[in-house]
Amino acid sequence: MPIYEYRCGKCEHVSSVFVRSAHAEVKARCEHCGSTRMKRLMSRVARTKTDQDVLDELGVPGAGGRPEDAYKDPRQIGRWVEKRFEDYGMDVPEETRQMIDAARDGELPDPIKDL
Ligand SMILES: [Zn+2]
Known part of the structure; x- marks a missing residue:
């Protein structure tokens, strides 16, 4: 299962989001402040494909x-x-x-x- 990392646009903290599939739409929410202004970071997770x-x-x-x-x-x-x-x-x-x-x-x- 891929893990995407998002940086919060509000508090700048990074949250990891588990994604069901690479094609699934992700509703990322900041783990720290609850903001949904999340910006996806390049994944550091090993390639699964x-x-x-x-x-x-x-x-x-x-x-x-x-x-x-x-x-x-x-x-x-x-x-x-x-x-x-x-x-x-x-x-x-x-x-x-x-x-x-x-x-x-x-x-x-x-x-x-x-x-
Ligand atoms: Zn935040």
């Missing part, structure tokens, strides 16, 4: 397996194409299949060659 959690929350596409990284691994080339065909319950067309296989062998399609 991993980078992956944060990326997931931000909705970063392909977090944990970024597309640009996929191309550094030849085995990943064409994976999304295969996946797309799988999703539609179709077989990968022979022509596409060969292109993917060739790319995985290091023969990346090079349109300049055809000019």
Whole structure:
């Protein structure tokens, strides 16, 4: 459970507030004077989230397996194409299949060659 620290805008004392979840709205109240003029301080509590959690929350596409990284691994080339065909319950067309296989062998399609 995260703990946030708030500094009272009235008496300057710091209060710790337990928060049910990171997304919950917090109604902080000064432990010393009861004021609700509380200003949140940067938490000194150890991070409870991993980078992956944060990326997931931000909705970063392909977090944990970024597309640009996929191309550094030849085995990943064409994976999304295969996946797309799988999703539609179709077989990968022979022509596409060969292109993917060739790319995985290091023969990346090079349109300049055809000019
Ligand atoms: Zn106060």
